[in-house]
Amino acid sequence: MKRIASIWLRSLAIERWAKSNDLSPDTPAVLTVEGTHGLIIHAVTKAAAERGARAGARLTDARALDPALVAVPADPDGDQALLERLAKWAQRWSPLIEVDGTDALRLDVTGVAHLFGGEEGLAEDIRRRFAATGLTARVAIAPTAAAAWAFSRFGGDELPPLHVSALRLEPETVRTLERLGLKTIGALAALPRLALARRFRGAEDVVDALDRALGRKPEPLTALAENPPPRATLRLQEPVTHPEAAPQALSKLIPRLVRTLEERHLGARKLSLHGFRVDGSVAAASVATTIASREPKHLQRLLADKAAALDPGFGFDAFALVADWTESLGTAQESLVEEPGGERDLARLVDRLTVKLGPGRVRRPQPFESHLPERASGWRPALEKTEPIQLPSAPPRPQRLLDRPEAIAVVYATPEGVPRRFVWRRAVHDIARVEGPERIAPEWWRERSTARLRDYYRVEDQAGRRYWIYREGLIGDGRGGAPEWYLHGLFG
Numbered sequence: 001m002k003r004i005a006s007i008w009l010r011s012l013a014i015e016r017w018a019k020s021n022d023l024s025p026d027t028p029a030v031l032t033v034e035g036t037h038g039l040i041i042h043a044v045t046k047a048a049a050e051r052g053a054r055a056g057a058r059l060t061d062a063r064a065l066d067p068a069l070v071a072v073p074a075d076p077d078g079d080q081a082l083l084e085r086l087a088k089w090a091q092r093w094s095p096l097i098e099v100d101g102t103d104a105l106r107l108d109v110t111g112v113a114h115l116f117g118g119e120e121g122l123a124e125d126i127r128r129r130f131a132a133t134g135l136t137a138r139v140a141i142a143p144t145a146a147a148a149w150a151f152s153r154f155g156g157d158e159l160p161p162l163h164v165s166a167l168r169l170e171p172e173t174v175r176t177l178e179r180l181g182l183k184t185i186g187a188l189a190a191l192p193r194l195a196l197a198r199r200f201r202g203a204e205d206v207v208d209a210l211d212r213a214l215g216r217k218p219e220p221l222t223a224l225a226e227n228p229p230p231r232a233t234l235r236l237q238e239p240v241t242h243p244e245a246a247p248q249a250l251s252k253l254i255p256r257l258v259r260t261l262e263e264r265h266l267g268a269r270k271l272s273l274h275g276f277r278v279d280g281s282v283a284a285a286s287v288a289t290t291i292a293s294r295e296p297k298h299l300q301r302l303l304a305d306k307a308a309a310l311d312p313g314f315g316f317d318a319f320a321l322v323a324d325w326t327e328s329l330g331t332a333q334e335s336l337v338e339e340p341g342g343e344r345d346l347a348r349l350v351d352r353l354t355v356k357l358g359p360g361r362v363r364r365p366q367p368f369e370s371h372l373p374e375r376a377s378g379w380r381p382a383l384e385k386t387e388p389i390q391l392p393s394a395p396p397r398p399q400r401l402l403d404r405p406e407a408i409a410v411v412y413a414t415p416e417g418v419p420r421r422f423v424w425r426r427a428v429h430d431i432a433r434v435e436g437p438e439r440i441a442p443e444w445w446r447e448r449s450t451a452r453l454r455d456y457y458r459v460e461d462q463a464g465r466r467y468w469i470y471r472e473g474l475i476g477d478g479r480g481g482a483p484e485w486y487l488h489g490l491f492g
Helices: 012-020 046-050 059-065 076-092 119-132 145-154 171-179 185-189 193-199 206-214 245-263 296-308 342-357
Strands: 004-008 029-035 038-044 070-073 097-100 104-108 138-142 231-240 266-277 282-293 316-328 363-367 377-381 400-412 419-424 427-440 454-461 466-472 484-491
Touching: 004 119, 004 145, 012 029, 012 038, 012 076, 029 046, 029 059, 038 046, 038 059, 076 097, 076 104, 104 145, 119 138, 138 145, 145 206, 185 206, 193 206, 231 245, 245 266, 245 296, 245 316, 266 296, 282 296, 282 316, 282 342, 296 342, 400 466, 419 454, 419 466, 419 484, 427 466
Parallel strands: 029 070
Antiparallel strands: 004 104, 004 138, 029 038, 097 104, 231 316, 266 282, 266 316, 363 377, 400 419, 400 484, 419 427, 427 454, 454 466, 466 484
């Protein structure tokens, strides 16, 4: 069964305003908009409501009751922008969500409620999260969008007892129904449909509103439209087959795309040039950048060779340059003496090498979340987006870590004691100084149950060379025979 949630933010405007004003909570303030005959009250604080002010009334009438009212211009555009941002934020509950009017959202939550312990748990989670943002939300869930809208505003869980205004009709239509004695949805639904259709033929379609509320007529929701990626297009009057057509089109498209990126304060991380052939097929070339960029010369240089390699087939009749991946990029001054910074020079070099050699051959070191030394670092493609990782503090690590620990023979005073001498690659090393042990347990969630813990030692031999060695396992740990020794890294 379809389940639709309606979220009514009945105090959106006043609560948004209250976050940014310096007045006392007890101040009787109202938000106003321009009306035909003067200012109209758009929203009121609790203190103003207690003194008789109400939304929809004229400001002069409200001030006749209380001259101390503080009137502030409303910001409907700002309220609507906030509502649209909240709609994207509310996708945590459903991917299918719509902005409903100026103060509400509606979501298709079919099959979602069990993730929150049922519909009551879902409604409570919605209210709680909106409350954490400083907004009061009334939530109702019903089989139709119209019913959910009615329940969120009028309460209850059945339509027939509700007032006809719960059908979201125009005020004039509601007054007409009341004069006819049709004050509830139940009374309206009991009338013959043909009689209703004839009586309200020239006004709002009451039958249609009734059918939408009762589920007789579908009212589908449309998912929020995502912001399309920045793009620039070029259409040709005649198909072209010359190899230089794509590079020449690129030189015209790059400035157009850069202007779009500047307007949206974005920088490109991935660009794609699409060549549309007359037979309906598409040829494409893509490049990526290390950091967000909208520098025309750099982007042109990256894509030029790949654009020239596009096969025109029977001819290109259009081109499109798309910034598939963008990041926020504000205007900044690189230096006081108009010399580019080292970071951007390095990024441009990495970009050019990646285009020439391929993304898999240009890599950068990357830490990983692991306390095992061989798993705590690795390599990733230089253009791949990485997230910063907060690594725990640890004792000094060697500058050189072997790809694989090498087995060594160790002489020690006691099985659990510190090492005194070891043999590595047929050379004997007498240990002059030793620090440790540093115990590192196995990652039980990744390894077999027979994995053994390690005791690492930082040792220095008589010649002053420093090594990082470890003993794997303990005597009697039940995970193998005698402990084994390995050399894992070199200091200095």
